[in-house]
Amino acid sequence: MRKALFSVLAVALSALLLTTAQAAAPDDSAAPSADDALPMDAAAVSSLLIDRAAESATQAAQKMGFNLEPYLKGRSSLDFYELGPLNFWMQLNPANADEILRRYGLSATLLPSEKLNTLLTDGKARPLRYLSALLLVDSRHRAQVQLPLLMARAADGAQKVSAQPLLTLDTDGRSAFLNELRLKSNIIAANRAAGLEPVKKSAENSVEEQALRGPDAPESEHGALLISIPESAARAGASLLQQALPNDGMRFNLPALALRGMLQELVMYSHVDQEGFRQPASPFDRHLYARFADHFVAGDKFAALGQGCSLEAQYNCGLYFVGPEVSKVLKDAGRNSVFYIKDDLYGIPVLIEPGGLIKLKLRSTLLSNSGFVNYGNLTEVELALLQDLGLNLPRQSFYGRSIYADGGAAKKNEVQVNLNFSHFDPERKSYTKKPSLFPMAVGVHLYGSDNNVIYNGSASIGSDGALGVRIDGSKNLFTLPYKTTVSVSGAGSAALALSSGRDNLLNIAGTLRATGPDSSALVVARGSNVFSNYSERQGSYLLEGAGPVSLSSLPAELSGPAASRINISGSLEGRRSALFVARSSYVGDINLLSQARIKGDIAVLFEPTPSQRELMHEAGLNTEELELRLNLAASLQEALNFEEISREGDPKAQIKIEGQIYGPNLGLWQWGGTSDIEGSINARTLYLRRSVMRLNMMPGQKTEVKYLRLNRGSALDLLNGQVDTLQVTERAFVSAKSSLRVDVDADGALLDNLVFDRELAADTGRLILEPGVSYDTLKRLQANPKTFLTFLQNFVSSANEMLKDHSTYVSFPRHIWDIAGSYGREINCSARGCRIGSFVRDSGSEQDTEPWQYALSAGGFVVLLGGTWLYLNAGRLRRALRRLRDFLAR
Numbered sequence: 001m002r003k004a005l006f007s008v009l010a011v012a013l014s015a016l017l018l019t020t021a022q023a024a025a026p027d028d029s030a031a032p033s034a035d036d037a038l039p040m041d042a043a044a045v046s047s048l049l050i051d052r053a054a055e056s057a058t059q060a061a062q063k064m065g066f067n068l069e070p071y072l073k074g075r076s077s078l079d080f081y082e083l084g085p086l087n088f089w090m091q092l093n094p095a096n097a098d099e100i101l102r103r104y105g106l107s108a109t110l111l112p113s114e115k116l117n118t119l120l121t122d123g124k125a126r127p128l129r130y131l132s133a134l135l136l137v138d139s140r141h142r143a144q145v146q147l148p149l150l151m152a153r154a155a156d157g158a159q160k161v162s163a164q165p166l167l168t169l170d171t172d173g174r175s176a177f178l179n180e181l182r183l184k185s186n187i188i189a190a191n192r193a194a195g196l197e198p199v200k201k202s203a204e205n206s207v208e209e210q211a212l213r214g215p216d217a218p219e220s221e222h223g224a225l226l227i228s229i230p231e232s233a234a235r236a237g238a239s240l241l242q243q244a245l246p247n248d249g250m251r252f253n254l255p256a257l258a259l260r261g262m263l264q265e266l267v268m269y270s271h272v273d274q275e276g277f278r279q280p281a282s283p284f285d286r287h288l289y290a291r292f293a294d295h296f297v298a299g300d301k302f303a304a305l306g307q308g309c310s311l312e313a314q315y316n317c318g319l320y321f322v323g324p325e326v327s328k329v330l331k332d333a334g335r336n337s338v339f340y341i342k343d344d345l346y347g348i349p350v351l352i353e354p355g356g357l358i359k360l361k362l363r364s365t366l367l368s369n370s371g372f373v374n375y376g377n378l379t380e381v382e383l384a385l386l387q388d389l390g391l392n393l394p395r396q397s398f399y400g401r402s403i404y405a406d407g408g409a410a411k412k413n414e415v416q417v418n419l420n421f422s423h424f425d426p427e428r429k430s431y432t433k434k435p436s437l438f439p440m441a442v443g444v445h446l447y448g449s450d451n452n453v454i455y456n457g458s459a460s461i462g463s464d465g466a467l468g469v470r471i472d473g474s475k476n477l478f479t480l481p482y483k484t485t486v487s488v489s490g491a492g493s494a495a496l497a498l499s500s501g502r503d504n505l506l507n508i509a510g511t512l513r514a515t516g517p518d519s520s521a522l523v524v525a526r527g528s529n530v531f532s533n534y535s536e537r538q539g540s541y542l543l544e545g546a547g548p549v550s551l552s553s554l555p556a557e558l559s560g561p562a563a564s565r566i567n568i569s570g571s572l573e574g575r576r577s578a579l580f581v582a583r584s585s586y587v588g589d590i591n592l593l594s595q596a597r598i599k600g601d602i603a604v605l606f607e608p609t610p611s612q613r614e615l616m617h618e619a620g621l622n623t624e625e626l627e628l629r630l631n632l633a634a635s636l637q638e639a640l641n642f643e644e645i646s647r648e649g650d651p652k653a654q655i656k657i658e659g660q661i662y663g664p665n666l667g668l669w670q671w672g673g674t675s676d677i678e679g680s681i682n683a684r685t686l687y688l689r690r691s692v693m694r695l696n697m698m699p700g701q702k703t704e705v706k707y708l709r710l711n712r713g714s715a716l717d718l719l720n721g722q723v724d725t726l727q728v729t730e731r732a733f734v735s736a737k738s739s740l741r742v743d744v745d746a747d748g749a750l751l752d753n754l755v756f757d758r759e760l761a762a763d764t765g766r767l768i769l770e771p772g773v774s775y776d777t778l779k780r781l782q783a784n785p786k787t788f789l790t791f792l793q794n795f796v797s798s799a800n801e802m803l804k805d806h807s808t809y810v811s812f813p814r815h816i817w818d819i820a821g822s823y824g825r826e827i828n829c830s831a832r833g834c835r836i837g838s839f840v841r842d843s844g845s846e847q848d849t850e851p852w853q854y855a856l857s858a859g860g861f862v863v864l865l866g867g868t869w870l871y872l873n874a875g876r877l878r879r880a881l882r883r884l885r886d887f888l889a890r
Helices: 012-022 057-064 094-104 113-122 129-135 139-144 175-182 203-213 254-266 324-330 380-388 610-618 636-640 775-783 785-802 851-872 874-889
Strands: 079-083 088-092 288-290 319-321 340-342 348-352 358-360 399-403 413-417 442-446 451-455 458-461 467-471 477-480 485-488 494-498 504-508 511-514 520-524 537-539 542-544 563-568 571-574 577-581 587-592 597-599 602-604 628-632 654-658 661-670 673-677 681-689 691-695 702-711 715-717 725-734 739-743 753-756 759-762 769-773 815-818 824-830 833-840
Touching: 324 380, 380 399, 399 413, 442 451, 442 458, 458 467, 467 477, 467 485, 485 494, 494 504, 494 511, 520 563, 542 610, 577 587, 577 597, 602 628, 661 673, 681 691, 681 715, 702 715, 725 739, 769 775, 769 785, 775 785, 775 815, 775 833, 785 824, 785 833, 851 874
Parallel strands: 399 442, 413 451, 442 467, 451 477, 458 485, 467 494, 477 504, 485 511, 494 520, 504 563, 511 571, 520 577, 563 587, 571 597, 577 602, 587 628, 597 654, 602 661, 628 661, 654 673, 661 681, 673 691, 681 702, 691 715, 702 725, 715 739, 725 753, 725 759, 739 769, 769 815
Antiparallel strands: 079 088, 288 319, 319 348, 348 358, 511 520, 520 571, 537 542, 571 577, 815 824, 824 833
């Protein structure tokens, strides 16, 4: 049968990804919904690898009478074309069309948008939202076609749609494993997406091709662009999630890799050989600037571009991509950045691989040469590059502001961002009051390092996989002022993500809100590698999969905590979590300051691997007692000035947390004031000093810590009128004036369970335990002193029975508390019974007396005595002064 022709342009990705809906998912969380499934009878088949055997694609096109040239003249907008004979549709920019078609020896015919609209709406394949938004942009087509740029359907000569169950995962040529995967998935994707060479079609691999096609495939060869995935990565399967910050673990991200592979085949190539650049120049070559030769390359030999310049030694060439749109994005990057060339000229450093494949020398981005990529989307500078290559895409809809500048260690680069990011109106060229619905949009992207950024604006994003703010650089100070709000409402989104870099500082006084499914307000996580974490994994003091590493060989951006300090005095609200710290991300201090409001869970999963712990120990950290510290009510001045957190907290602080707090290596330290926590705590350490923590657990919850310490008149309040459990697995200490407040029944018996697995200690051996009851019970006890006495006797008896295995005891309490309010009453007992006394305030009351306070008091006492003596002897002193004056006058 006649050889097939295949689609060539951006929209090929749509077809590539649409068939991934049937890919097997390794767990329930990754399984696509029924709505995302693609019927087998509408399987899309597309390819960028042209089958050049036997009969060329050009000859097949000529036999069908297709000729594209009459349609290329005078056209400047994106248009749709048809490639036969299998009805593949594509959209391309005529500025690049002749080059692309010539490269693959194709001819095509212009497809009227009305016909295209009919064909697309009749098809059963579903659109890929990110690519649709990325490339379907010119107003004429957007008004008529709401589906992606390309929806390819495979059909035989009778125009009958037929299934093409092609397996396209190549795992180093292992047929048995390919056949195993074939039973699990039906994926059509792109080659080179993992940075490997494509499978070459030849007589030698015809058996392998037959295994890919399957026994029931027709003999006509449908070329497929294969993703070459290492077997270790393919073992975990593919993820179909589309998120700006991937979170796929050991799975590889198929949409991201297919997008990467498609763009590499589409525009990221050079006409280069061992000698230099060949003519005609590729679209990318036309933008290549040789820094050392000080000109754009134009068929130059490597020898003319710099001393020692060659394909193997490109660092001697200084190659950059330069274009007007890229220059707009990088114009404020500064001379310290890797993008600076000379004077006002900026560009993207590039690397050309043998065979002409181009990768950008960026940090972990989708089109970069990094082995670790944690972007599911394109950065703004990559979008600008595509614009310079002729693609008409709405960059402002995907990014509000990107900061690529690098400051210096002595002086940070000062940046004020005054932007309200939302839906972008291309006609008015401004942002509207509606939320942005472009998938994986990013309000503010901080890529550079050593910047002081203040975000005076807002972000409103309603799409999936979006990030309100993304921070990827190192040693940045990012401030979100009061009244500034960043809100995301799509699934799998984050209001602020600290996703790369080290030693960043955050001041959050405004509001971070993430209300969509599986979304978090503040995320500290590097995410996952789109090639799979089997390939390479990164984190704080962590680099796995790239061979043995030491602290000296570790990349600078990994040689420290993701954030040195995070200060939160504003509001965090997250549906999945308000604050999320990933397992591999270390943070120096997280400070919840006065008036902080948290709605959602605090999940700190940091748990170092053995290799990570070894590098942290080498860096001087105490890995034996390593914990990530969450400070409540720290001193505002110390926190905001990034001073070391001392024991002097904020006694007036009020902090509210509506959610659970979880962290196996988390230390929860409260230094003053009052905190209200609507949920349980599961942490390594709970330490209170001069403070009150009200812990209102939900039914069935348990608070479990390894170490508990109550100091300086602190109180841990478990009062809520229901049965709660507090478990300390190692050691608990309660100082003389600190207390535990527990629920009791109407007769005084304990309701709450206090479990101390190992050691419980208290000053002088006496544990202060104070009961809490309802207002009605409090009135009843107040009315009858003898009943109250019996109540207290029952309370003491049941408490000592619970603590009988420890060398501590409970005596009559000093206070009784109302579980519905935040006040207590003194208890006064005599031989005739017990009475309820005056009100007491709900706060840590004991204060340290500092030496200067003793000195001031002593000085004040001396001054008071002196003043009193002077007052009593004023008359005698006046007479003595007169006698002295008369004596001197003689």
